Amino acid sequence: MDHETSTGHVTRKTVLRAALAAGMAAPAVLMGVPALARTLTGGEEAPELTPTCDDGDDPTPAQMEGPYFKPNSPRRSSLLEGNTPGVRLTVSGYVFGLACRPISGVLLDFWQADTNGAYDNTGFRFRGHQFTGADGSFKLTTIVPGLYPGRTRHIHVKAQAPGRPVLTTQLYFPGEPRNNTDSLFDPRLLMTVRDAGGAREAAFDFVLNVPQNPGPTPTPTQTTQPPGGSWAVGTAYRAGDAVTYGGAAYVCLQAHTAQPGWQPPNVPSLWRAA
The missing domain is CATH 2.60.130.10 (Aromatic compound dioxygenase)
Incomplete structure (x- = not known):
């Protein structure tokens, strides 16, 4: 599970996932933890978590295909058909x-x-x-x-x-x-x-084992402001901070360092309209 750093900011994956999951319930986003938690039975030890995706981490482990794979499956996101029995x-x-x-x-x-x-x-x-x-x-x-x-x-x-x-x-x-x-x-x-x-x-x-560039690294001293707003790339925002962007006011929901593409209108999980 992702945790906050010593500076009080949540880790990179937590913020990125929150930014992507714009429909996530606000309380889960504010806590900086995944919306779903593993369920453990009494006496069961907490398992090692799925690898977090930071630079150089191992990809998701592979496992055997088994005897029942068939190619050419239909393209669909629901496997339910009619009154399919089951939970x-x-x-x-x-x-x-x-x-x-x-x-x-x-x-x-x-x-x-x-x-x-x-x-x-x-x-x-x-x-x-x-x-x-x-x-x-x-x-x-x-x-x-x-x-x-x-x-x-x-x-x-x-x-x-x-x-x-x-x-x-x-x-x-x-x-x-x-x-x-x-x-x-x-x-x-x-x-x-x-x-x-x-x-x-x-x-x-x-x-996945797909090499990627980590993307732009925010610079704390960067102060470039977009036209008509106080939001700035590289600024370390705390929950409750207020900014303006594109003529509108926003309040920060979760501590993070602003990055390109994370402008308030784009990431409802990090900003709400004031």
Whole structure:
């Protein structure tokens, strides 16, 4: 989990994710923590978190494809068909490169078992692919997969950035008893999960082995102001600070250092109109 630095500013990934997730509830943004928390059973140790995407970090771990992958899945973000039995599940998140910058156009191909633990090997039920948006985001609507002998609960995925190799891996659910007996289980691939009125919501951010430039580094002494406003790149803002930009007034919601592209109208998770 990301924490604040000694200067009181949240870490780079927290601010970037907050900026991307403009629809995130304000309280979660203000706390500077992910909106979803891992659920642990009594006595279960907190797992190692999914790798955060800072310069030089390792990418999301790969795992075996398994025997049930099928190519040419339909392009769709919902795997539900009619009155599909099972507990509804939404999985959302972002795909980042090694410098913590989002990657658009990433192919994500998902496949999983149905609520009874069976794979459809003749058709394409619970199989589908999609592409990340301009902000690197994705969202999958499906059900909680069932269990079958020898495995814990999981979802398969292949992720491929444009022109890059394919990452094949699996996503896991926290608090599952079989996590302790499944030899393939990797705690770094745990999703964050919460209950949502009879359904479940999960989140996972992929970090692909895609080299990236880290982007412009803010300079604290920079004071360039946009026309008609006091907001300035490189300024370290605190929650509650007030600025103007483009003739409108804004109040800071979360401590951060201003960067190009993070002008108040562009990042509702960091600024609200006064």
